[in-house]
Amino acid sequence: MSTTGPAPQRRMRADARRNYERLLAAAATVFAEHGVDASLEDIARRAGVANGTLYGHFPTRQALLEALLRDRMDALTATARDLLDHPSAHEALVIWARAAMAHTTTYRGLVTALMRSIKDESSELHAACRAVLVGGEQLLTRAQAAGTVREDATAADLYAMINAVAWAGEQTTPAQGERLLTFSIDGLHPSRSREHSS
Amino acid sequence: MSTTGPAPQRRMRADARRNYERLLAAAATVFAEHGVDASLEDIARRAGVANGTLYGHFPTRQALLEALLRDRMDALTATARDLLDHPSAHEALVIWARAAMAHTTTYRGLVTALMRSIKDESSELHAACRAVLVGGEQLLTRAQAAGTVREDATAADLYAMINAVAWAGEQTTPAQGERLLTFSIDGLHPSRSREHSS
DNA sequence: GAAATATATTGAGAGAGTCTCAACTTAGCA
DNA sequence: TGCTAAGTTGAGACTCTCTCAATATATTTC
Numbered sequence: 001m002s003t004t005g006p007a008p009q010r011r012m013r014a015d016a017r018r019n020y021e022r023l024l025a026a027a028a029t030v031f032a033e034h035g036v037d038a039s040l041e042d043i044a045r046r047a048g049v050a051n052g053t054l055y056g057h058f059p060t061r062q063a064l065l066e067a068l069l070r071d072r073m074d075a076l077t078a079t080a081r082d083l084l085d086h087p088s089a090h091e092a093l094v095i096w097a098r099a100a101m102a103h104t105t106t107y108r109g110l111v112t113a114l115m116r117s118i119k120d121e122s123s124e125l126h127a128a129c130r131a132v133l134v135g136g137e138q139l140l141t142r143a144q145a146a147g148t149v150r151e152d153a154t155a156a157d158l159y160a161m162i163n164a165v166a167w168a169g170e171q172t173t174p175a176q177g178e179r180l181l182t183f184s185i186d187g188l189h190p191s192r193s194r195e196h197s198s
Numbered sequence: 199m200s201t202t203g204p205a206p207q208r209r210m211r212a213d214a215r216r217n218y219e220r221l222l223a224a225a226a227t228v229f230a231e232h233g234v235d236a237s238l239e240d241i242a243r244r245a246g247v248a249n250g251t252l253y254g255h256f257p258t259r260q261a262l263l264e265a266l267l268r269d270r271m272d273a274l275t276a277t278a279r280d281l282l283d284h285p286s287a288h289e290a291l292v293i294w295a296r297a298a299m300a301h302t303t304t305y306r307g308l309v310t311a312l313m314r315s316i317k318d319e320s321s322e323l324h325a326a327c328r329a330v331l332v333g334g335e336q337l338l339t340r341a342q343a344a345g346t347v348r349e350d351a352t353a354a355d356l357y358a359m360i361n362a363v364a365w366a367g368e369q370t371t372p373a374q375g376e377r378l379l380t381f382s383i384d385g386l387h388p389s390r391s392r393e394h395s396s
Numbered sequence: 397g398a399a400a401t402a403t404a405t406t407g408a409g410a411g412a413g414t415c416t417c418a419a420c421t422t423a424g425c426a
Numbered sequence: 427t428g429c430t431a432a433g434t435t436g437a438g439a440c441t442c443t444c445t446c447a448a449t450a451t452a453t454t455t456c
Protein backbone atom coordinates (compact mmCIF):
# COMPACT_ATOMS: atom_id res chain seq x y z
CA MET A 1 0.00 0.00 0.00
CA SER A 2 2.53 2.62 1.11
CA THR A 3 5.31 3.18 -1.37
CA THR A 4 8.80 2.08 -0.41
CA GLY A 5 10.21 5.43 0.64
CA PRO A 6 7.89 7.75 2.52
CA ALA A 7 8.80 11.39 2.74
CA PRO A 8 10.24 12.05 6.19
CA GLN A 9 11.79 8.67 6.80
CA ARG A 10 13.63 9.35 10.03
CA ARG A 11 13.19 12.51 12.03
CA MET A 12 14.39 15.42 9.95
CA ARG A 13 16.05 18.46 11.36
CA ALA A 14 13.63 21.34 11.73
CA ASP A 15 15.22 23.49 9.05
CA ALA A 16 15.40 20.54 6.70
CA ARG A 17 11.73 19.80 7.16
CA ARG A 18 10.88 23.45 6.50
CA ASN A 19 12.93 23.58 3.32
CA TYR A 20 11.46 20.29 2.19
CA GLU A 21 7.95 21.70 2.46
CA ARG A 22 8.92 24.95 0.80
CA LEU A 23 10.46 23.10 -2.10
CA LEU A 24 7.36 21.01 -2.53
CA ALA A 25 5.15 24.09 -2.54
CA ALA A 26 7.40 25.85 -5.00
CA ALA A 27 7.46 22.79 -7.22
CA ALA A 28 3.67 22.65 -7.27
CA THR A 29 3.54 26.26 -8.43
CA VAL A 30 6.29 26.03 -11.00
CA PHE A 31 5.17 22.69 -12.42
CA ALA A 32 1.64 24.04 -12.72
CA GLU A 33 2.92 26.99 -14.65
CA HIS A 34 5.63 25.48 -16.82
CA GLY A 35 5.02 21.74 -16.74
CA VAL A 36 7.14 19.08 -15.12
CA ASP A 37 10.15 19.88 -17.29
CA ALA A 38 10.45 23.28 -15.66
CA SER A 39 13.78 24.50 -14.40
CA LEU A 40 14.77 23.04 -11.05
CA GLU A 41 16.87 26.13 -10.46
CA ASP A 42 13.69 28.14 -10.68
CA ILE A 43 12.00 25.96 -8.09
CA ALA A 44 14.91 26.34 -5.68
CA ARG A 45 14.92 30.09 -6.25
CA ARG A 46 11.21 30.35 -5.49
CA ALA A 47 11.58 28.21 -2.42
CA GLY A 48 14.29 30.57 -1.24
CA VAL A 49 16.99 27.94 -0.98
CA ALA A 50 20.19 27.15 -2.85
CA ASN A 51 19.86 24.65 -5.64
CA GLY A 52 22.13 22.27 -3.79
CA THR A 53 19.46 22.04 -1.13
CA LEU A 54 16.94 20.93 -3.69
CA TYR A 55 19.25 18.18 -4.88
CA GLY A 56 19.88 17.20 -1.30
CA HIS A 57 16.22 16.54 -0.73
CA PHE A 58 15.31 15.27 -4.17
CA PRO A 59 18.16 13.62 -6.04
CA THR A 60 16.17 13.49 -9.25
CA ARG A 61 13.24 15.23 -10.83
CA GLN A 62 11.27 12.03 -10.47
CA ALA A 63 11.90 11.98 -6.73
CA LEU A 64 10.43 15.45 -6.48
CA LEU A 65 7.45 14.41 -8.56
CA GLU A 66 6.94 11.34 -6.45
CA ALA A 67 6.82 13.36 -3.24
CA LEU A 68 4.48 15.84 -4.85
CA LEU A 69 2.09 13.23 -6.24
CA ARG A 70 2.23 10.46 -3.66
CA ASP A 71 -1.07 11.30 -1.99
CA ARG A 72 -2.93 11.77 -5.22
CA MET A 73 -1.65 8.52 -6.66
CA ASP A 74 -2.51 6.64 -3.51
CA ALA A 75 -5.99 8.13 -3.74
CA LEU A 76 -6.34 6.97 -7.31
CA THR A 77 -5.35 3.48 -6.32
CA ALA A 78 -7.82 3.57 -3.45
CA THR A 79 -10.56 4.75 -5.79
CA ALA A 80 -9.98 1.70 -7.95
CA ARG A 81 -10.45 -0.51 -4.90
CA ASP A 82 -13.63 1.28 -3.93
CA LEU A 83 -15.06 1.02 -7.40
CA LEU A 84 -14.92 -2.75 -7.20
CA ASP A 85 -18.16 -2.38 -5.25
CA HIS A 86 -19.86 -0.36 -7.95
CA PRO A 87 -22.97 -2.11 -9.29
CA SER A 88 -21.83 -1.90 -12.91
CA ALA A 89 -18.43 -3.38 -13.61
CA HIS A 90 -18.20 -1.56 -16.88
CA GLU A 91 -19.28 1.78 -15.55
CA ALA A 92 -16.78 1.44 -12.73
CA LEU A 93 -14.01 0.95 -15.25
CA VAL A 94 -15.10 3.97 -17.26
CA ILE A 95 -15.36 6.18 -14.20
CA TRP A 96 -11.95 5.14 -13.05
CA ALA A 97 -10.39 5.61 -16.47
CA ARG A 98 -11.65 9.18 -16.51
CA ALA A 99 -10.28 9.79 -13.03
CA ALA A 100 -6.94 8.34 -14.04
CA MET A 101 -6.81 10.55 -17.08
CA ALA A 102 -7.62 13.60 -14.98
CA HIS A 103 -4.82 12.75 -12.60
CA THR A 104 -2.41 12.23 -15.45
CA THR A 105 -3.07 15.68 -16.82
CA THR A 106 -2.40 17.47 -13.53
CA TYR A 107 0.76 18.98 -14.97
CA ARG A 108 1.95 19.35 -18.51
CA GLY A 109 4.52 16.68 -19.27
CA LEU A 110 3.46 14.52 -16.37
CA VAL A 111 1.98 11.84 -18.56
CA THR A 112 5.36 11.24 -20.16
CA ALA A 113 7.00 10.87 -16.77
CA LEU A 114 4.32 8.44 -15.62
CA MET A 115 4.57 6.38 -18.75
CA ARG A 116 8.32 6.18 -18.47
CA SER A 117 8.14 5.24 -14.81
CA ILE A 118 6.05 2.14 -15.32
CA LYS A 119 8.89 0.63 -17.34
CA ASP A 120 11.79 2.06 -15.36
CA GLU A 121 12.12 0.22 -12.09
CA SER A 122 14.77 2.59 -10.86
CA SER A 123 12.38 5.51 -11.06
CA GLU A 124 11.14 6.88 -7.76
CA LEU A 125 7.70 6.96 -9.35
CA HIS A 126 7.74 3.33 -10.35
CA ALA A 127 6.05 1.86 -7.29
CA ALA A 128 3.20 4.35 -7.33
CA CYS A 129 2.64 3.77 -11.04
CA ARG A 130 2.55 0.04 -10.57
CA ALA A 131 0.01 0.39 -7.79
CA VAL A 132 -2.19 2.44 -10.10
CA LEU A 133 -1.80 -0.13 -12.85
CA VAL A 134 -2.77 -2.94 -10.53
CA GLY A 135 -5.78 -0.97 -9.36
CA GLY A 136 -6.89 -0.60 -12.94
CA GLU A 137 -6.24 -4.24 -13.60
CA GLN A 138 -8.80 -5.32 -11.04
CA LEU A 139 -11.47 -3.16 -12.59
CA LEU A 140 -10.51 -4.44 -16.00
CA THR A 141 -10.68 -8.07 -14.95
CA ARG A 142 -14.07 -7.54 -13.38
CA ALA A 143 -15.40 -5.92 -16.54
CA GLN A 144 -14.05 -8.80 -18.58
CA ALA A 145 -15.79 -11.25 -16.28
CA ALA A 146 -18.98 -9.27 -16.83
CA GLY A 147 -18.45 -9.64 -20.54
CA THR A 148 -18.23 -5.96 -21.40
CA VAL A 149 -14.54 -5.87 -22.25
CA ARG A 150 -12.65 -8.02 -24.72
CA GLU A 151 -10.70 -10.85 -23.16
CA ASP A 152 -7.40 -10.06 -24.81
CA ALA A 153 -7.01 -6.61 -23.25
CA THR A 154 -4.39 -6.43 -20.50
CA ALA A 155 -3.67 -4.06 -17.66
CA ALA A 156 -0.69 -2.79 -19.63
CA ASP A 157 -3.04 -2.02 -22.50
CA LEU A 158 -5.34 -0.10 -20.21
CA TYR A 159 -2.50 1.85 -18.64
CA ALA A 160 -0.97 2.67 -22.02
CA MET A 161 -4.34 3.59 -23.46
CA ILE A 162 -5.23 6.01 -20.71
CA ASN A 163 -1.85 7.65 -20.90
CA ALA A 164 -1.93 7.82 -24.67
CA VAL A 165 -5.23 9.66 -24.77
CA ALA A 166 -4.12 11.90 -21.91
CA TRP A 167 -1.02 12.73 -23.91
CA ALA A 168 -3.11 13.52 -26.96
CA GLY A 169 -5.29 15.79 -24.87
CA GLU A 170 -2.25 17.55 -23.53
CA GLN A 171 -0.87 18.15 -27.00
CA THR A 172 -4.14 19.42 -28.42
CA THR A 173 -7.11 20.20 -26.21
CA PRO A 174 -8.65 18.49 -23.19
CA ALA A 175 -11.81 17.98 -25.25
CA GLN A 176 -9.83 16.05 -27.82
CA GLY A 177 -8.50 13.84 -25.07
CA GLU A 178 -12.03 13.16 -23.87
CA ARG A 179 -13.14 12.18 -27.33
CA LEU A 180 -10.30 9.76 -27.77
CA LEU A 181 -10.96 8.24 -24.39
CA THR A 182 -14.54 7.59 -25.43
CA PHE A 183 -13.46 5.98 -28.67
CA SER A 184 -10.83 3.91 -26.94
CA ILE A 185 -13.17 2.61 -24.32
CA ASP A 186 -15.59 1.63 -27.05
CA GLY A 187 -12.69 -0.12 -28.73
CA LEU A 188 -12.39 -2.33 -25.69
CA HIS A 189 -15.84 -3.79 -26.25
CA PRO A 190 -15.83 -7.47 -27.17
CA SER A 191 -17.89 -6.64 -30.23
CA ARG A 192 -17.69 -7.18 -33.92
CA SER A 193 -13.98 -6.34 -34.07
CA ARG A 194 -12.01 -7.38 -37.07
CA GLU A 195 -15.03 -7.44 -39.40
CA HIS A 196 -14.70 -5.44 -42.57
CA SER A 197 -17.31 -4.42 -45.06
CA SER A 198 -16.62 -2.67 -48.34
CA MET B 199 0.81 19.69 -52.98
CA SER B 200 4.33 21.03 -52.50
CA THR B 201 4.88 22.69 -49.14
CA THR B 202 5.41 26.42 -49.06
CA GLY B 203 9.18 26.49 -48.76
CA PRO B 204 11.07 23.91 -50.78
CA ALA B 205 14.65 23.23 -49.85
CA PRO B 206 16.86 25.01 -52.35
CA GLN B 207 14.62 27.95 -53.15
CA ARG B 208 16.91 29.95 -55.43
CA ARG B 209 20.21 28.64 -56.68
CA MET B 210 22.47 28.02 -53.72
CA ARG B 211 26.17 28.52 -53.78
CA ALA B 212 28.03 25.25 -54.25
CA ASP B 213 29.53 25.20 -50.76
CA ALA B 214 26.20 26.06 -49.23
CA ARG B 215 24.51 23.26 -51.07
CA ARG B 216 27.22 20.86 -49.95
CA ASN B 217 26.92 21.87 -46.32
CA TYR B 218 23.16 21.68 -46.52
CA GLU B 219 23.33 18.09 -47.67
CA ARG B 220 25.96 17.18 -45.12
CA LEU B 221 23.84 18.64 -42.34
CA LEU B 222 20.83 16.68 -43.48
CA ALA B 223 22.83 13.47 -43.59
CA ALA B 224 24.28 14.12 -40.15
CA ALA B 225 20.85 14.94 -38.78
CA ALA B 226 19.47 11.66 -40.10
CA THR B 227 22.21 9.76 -38.32
CA VAL B 228 22.05 11.67 -35.05
CA PHE B 229 18.26 11.72 -34.89
CA ALA B 230 18.18 8.00 -35.55
CA GLU B 231 20.56 7.45 -32.71
CA HIS B 232 19.39 9.94 -30.11
CA GLY B 233 15.91 10.98 -31.20
CA VAL B 234 14.81 14.35 -32.52
CA ASP B 235 15.80 16.14 -29.34
CA ALA B 236 19.44 15.35 -29.97
CA SER B 237 22.05 18.06 -29.68
CA LEU B 238 22.21 20.33 -32.71
CA GLU B 239 25.83 21.04 -31.85
CA ASP B 240 26.47 17.35 -32.31
CA ILE B 241 24.86 17.39 -35.73
CA ALA B 242 26.96 20.35 -36.81
CA ARG B 243 30.08 18.65 -35.51
CA ARG B 244 29.35 15.47 -37.42
CA ALA B 245 28.62 17.42 -40.55
CA GLY B 246 31.99 19.10 -40.14
CA VAL B 247 30.64 22.64 -40.03
CA ALA B 248 30.36 25.32 -37.37
CA ASN B 249 27.09 25.43 -35.51
CA GLY B 250 26.35 28.86 -36.91
CA THR B 251 26.18 27.22 -40.33
CA LEU B 252 23.52 24.85 -39.12
CA TYR B 253 21.45 27.75 -37.82
CA GLY B 254 22.00 29.56 -41.08
CA HIS B 255 20.40 26.75 -43.04
CA PHE B 256 17.84 25.67 -40.48
CA PRO B 257 16.67 28.43 -38.14
CA THR B 258 14.85 25.96 -35.93
CA ARG B 259 14.88 22.28 -35.14
CA GLN B 260 11.52 21.99 -36.85
CA ALA B 261 12.95 23.45 -40.04
CA LEU B 262 15.61 20.77 -40.03
CA LEU B 263 13.02 18.10 -39.43
CA GLU B 264 10.85 19.43 -42.18
CA ALA B 265 13.68 19.25 -44.70
CA LEU B 266 14.56 15.78 -43.51
CA LEU B 267 11.00 14.44 -43.66
CA ARG B 268 9.50 16.30 -46.57
CA ASP B 269 9.74 13.46 -49.03
CA ARG B 270 8.43 10.88 -46.65
CA MET B 271 5.51 13.02 -45.64
CA ASP B 272 4.64 13.77 -49.22
CA ALA B 273 4.74 10.06 -49.89
CA LEU B 274 2.37 9.39 -47.02
CA THR B 275 -0.03 11.96 -48.36
CA ALA B 276 0.21 10.40 -51.82
CA THR B 277 -0.45 6.97 -50.36
CA ALA B 278 -3.69 8.25 -48.88
CA ARG B 279 -4.74 9.46 -52.32
CA ASP B 280 -3.87 6.15 -53.91
CA LEU B 281 -5.76 4.19 -51.30
CA LEU B 282 -8.96 5.94 -52.30
CA ASP B 283 -9.03 3.41 -55.11
CA HIS B 284 -8.74 0.44 -52.79
CA PRO B 285 -11.78 -1.86 -53.04
CA SER B 286 -12.46 -1.79 -49.31
CA ALA B 287 -12.88 1.66 -47.81
CA HIS B 288 -12.31 0.33 -44.36
CA GLU B 289 -9.28 -1.69 -45.19
CA ALA B 290 -7.80 1.29 -46.97
CA LEU B 291 -8.16 3.34 -43.80
CA VAL B 292 -6.55 0.66 -41.69
CA ILE B 293 -3.66 0.21 -44.07
CA TRP B 294 -3.05 3.90 -44.16
CA ALA B 295 -3.28 4.27 -40.40
CA ARG B 296 -0.57 1.67 -40.01
CA ALA B 297 1.60 3.42 -42.55
CA ALA B 298 1.07 6.73 -40.79
CA MET B 299 2.02 5.21 -37.49
CA ALA B 300 5.15 3.70 -38.99
CA HIS B 301 6.14 7.08 -40.39
CA THR B 302 5.52 8.75 -37.07
CA THR B 303 7.87 6.40 -35.29
CA THR B 304 10.77 7.01 -37.66
CA TYR B 305 12.67 8.82 -34.91
CA ARG B 306 12.18 8.87 -31.19
CA GLY B 307 10.43 12.07 -30.18
CA LEU B 308 9.15 12.72 -33.68
CA VAL B 309 5.55 12.03 -32.80
CA THR B 310 5.59 14.86 -30.29
CA ALA B 311 6.96 17.26 -32.87
CA LEU B 312 4.33 16.20 -35.41
CA MET B 313 1.52 16.54 -32.93
CA ARG B 314 2.68 19.99 -31.92
CA SER B 315 3.05 21.07 -35.52
CA ILE B 316 -0.55 20.42 -36.48
CA LYS B 317 -1.62 23.08 -33.98
CA ASP B 318 1.26 25.49 -34.45
CA GLU B 319 0.86 27.29 -37.73
CA SER B 320 4.24 28.94 -37.39
CA SER B 321 5.96 25.57 -37.40
CA GLU B 322 7.86 24.69 -40.53
CA LEU B 323 6.28 21.26 -40.26
CA HIS B 324 2.75 22.56 -40.14
CA ALA B 325 1.95 22.42 -43.84
CA ALA B 326 3.20 18.88 -44.25
CA CYS B 327 1.23 17.76 -41.20
CA ARG B 328 -1.92 19.36 -42.51
CA ALA B 329 -1.48 17.62 -45.83
CA VAL B 330 -1.20 14.31 -44.06
CA LEU B 331 -4.27 15.07 -41.99
CA VAL B 332 -6.27 15.94 -45.07
CA GLY B 333 -5.11 12.74 -46.73
CA GLY B 334 -6.41 10.78 -43.78
CA GLU B 335 -9.61 12.73 -43.78
CA GLN B 336 -10.52 11.52 -47.24
CA LEU B 337 -10.04 7.91 -46.28
CA LEU B 338 -12.02 8.50 -43.13
CA THR B 339 -14.90 10.11 -44.95
CA ARG B 340 -15.03 7.29 -47.44
CA ALA B 341 -15.12 4.71 -44.67
CA GLN B 342 -17.91 6.63 -42.99
CA ALA B 343 -19.85 6.67 -46.24
CA ALA B 344 -19.35 2.91 -46.41
CA GLY B 345 -20.79 2.68 -42.92
CA THR B 346 -17.75 1.12 -41.23
CA VAL B 347 -16.76 4.12 -39.16
CA ARG B 348 -18.87 6.10 -36.73
CA GLU B 349 -20.15 9.37 -38.11
CA ASP B 350 -18.94 11.56 -35.30
CA ALA B 351 -15.24 10.81 -35.81
CA THR B 352 -13.28 13.65 -37.36
CA ALA B 353 -9.97 13.97 -39.16
CA ALA B 354 -8.56 15.59 -36.04
CA ASP B 355 -9.64 12.53 -34.07
CA LEU B 356 -7.93 10.25 -36.52
CA TYR B 357 -4.73 12.27 -36.51
CA ALA B 358 -4.69 12.50 -32.74
CA MET B 359 -5.47 8.83 -32.38
CA ILE B 360 -2.69 7.65 -34.66
CA ASN B 361 -0.20 9.89 -32.93
CA ALA B 362 -1.38 8.88 -29.49
CA VAL B 363 -0.88 5.19 -30.13
CA ALA B 364 2.43 5.89 -31.84
CA TRP B 365 3.49 7.80 -28.76
CA ALA B 366 2.45 4.93 -26.52
CA GLY B 367 4.45 2.55 -28.68
CA GLU B 368 7.46 4.79 -28.44
CA GLN B 369 7.24 4.94 -24.67
CA THR B 370 6.78 1.21 -24.22
CA THR B 371 7.23 -1.22 -27.08
CA PRO B 372 6.26 -1.16 -30.74
CA ALA B 373 4.06 -4.19 -30.08
CA GLN B 374 2.13 -2.23 -27.47
CA GLY B 375 1.59 0.50 -30.02
CA GLU B 376 0.24 -2.04 -32.49
CA ARG B 377 -2.18 -3.41 -29.95
CA LEU B 378 -3.53 0.03 -29.11
CA LEU B 379 -3.90 0.84 -32.77
CA THR B 380 -6.02 -2.26 -33.22
CA PHE B 381 -8.19 -1.38 -30.26
CA SER B 382 -8.55 2.20 -31.39
CA ILE B 383 -9.56 1.29 -34.88
CA ASP B 384 -12.17 -1.06 -33.46
CA GLY B 385 -13.33 1.85 -31.32
CA LEU B 386 -14.09 3.74 -34.51
CA HIS B 387 -16.71 1.20 -35.50
CA PRO B 388 -20.25 2.54 -35.48
CA SER B 389 -21.23 -0.34 -33.25
CA ARG B 390 -22.85 -0.82 -29.91
CA SER B 391 -21.00 2.12 -28.37
CA ARG B 392 -22.34 3.64 -25.21
CA GLU B 393 -24.18 0.48 -24.15
CA HIS B 394 -23.45 -0.75 -20.67
CA SER B 395 -24.29 -4.05 -19.09
CA SER B 396 -23.72 -4.98 -15.47
C1' DG C 397 24.08 26.66 28.88
C1' DA C 398 28.16 25.54 26.19
C1' DA C 399 30.73 22.28 23.73
C1' DA C 400 30.52 18.43 20.61
C1' DT C 401 28.56 16.25 16.72
C1' DA C 402 25.67 14.92 13.34
C1' DT C 403 23.01 17.03 9.88
C1' DA C 404 21.95 20.64 6.34
C1' DT C 405 22.86 24.49 3.45
C1' DT C 406 25.52 27.13 0.41
C1' DG C 407 27.14 28.77 -4.02
C1' DA C 408 30.87 28.54 -7.04
C1' DG C 409 32.24 25.71 -10.85
C1' DA C 410 32.44 22.14 -14.52
C1' DG C 411 30.08 20.66 -18.44
C1' DA C 412 26.53 20.74 -21.98
C1' DG C 413 23.37 23.03 -24.83
C1' DT C 414 20.96 26.98 -27.50
C1' DC C 415 21.24 30.77 -30.34
C1' DT C 416 23.49 35.22 -32.14
C1' DC C 417 26.47 38.12 -34.63
C1' DA C 418 30.59 40.78 -36.13
C1' DA C 419 34.50 39.46 -38.55
C1' DC C 420 36.19 36.74 -41.97
C1' DT C 421 36.17 33.64 -46.39
C1' DT C 422 35.10 32.28 -50.71
C1' DA C 423 32.23 31.13 -54.98
C1' DG C 424 30.77 32.98 -59.04
C1' DC C 425 30.48 36.70 -62.13
C1' DA C 426 32.19 40.54 -65.18
C1' DT D 427 41.94 39.19 -61.77
C1' DG D 428 39.36 41.28 -58.73
C1' DC D 429 34.73 42.55 -56.92
C1' DT D 430 30.77 41.53 -54.23
C1' DA D 431 27.10 38.96 -52.59
C1' DA D 432 26.60 34.81 -50.20
C1' DG D 433 28.17 31.78 -46.73
C1' DT D 434 31.00 30.37 -42.78
C1' DT D 435 33.10 30.82 -38.46
C1' DG D 436 33.57 30.43 -33.45
C1' DA D 437 33.66 33.10 -29.45
C1' DG D 438 30.32 34.91 -26.26
C1' DA D 439 26.10 35.50 -23.56
C1' DC D 440 22.64 32.76 -21.73
C1' DT D 441 20.37 28.87 -19.33
C1' DC D 442 20.27 24.57 -17.27
C1' DT D 443 21.96 20.32 -14.52
C1' DC D 444 24.45 18.35 -11.02
C1' DT D 445 28.50 18.13 -7.57
C1' DC D 446 31.18 19.07 -3.57
C1' DA D 447 34.31 21.39 -0.28
C1' DA D 448 33.48 24.84 2.86
C1' DT D 449 30.40 26.66 5.98
C1' DA D 450 26.52 27.01 9.12
C1' DT D 451 23.10 25.34 12.41
C1' DA D 452 19.96 22.04 15.03
C1' DT D 453 20.23 18.76 18.37
C1' DT D 454 22.38 16.07 21.86
C1' DT D 455 25.28 15.51 25.73
C1' DC D 456 27.52 16.69 29.81
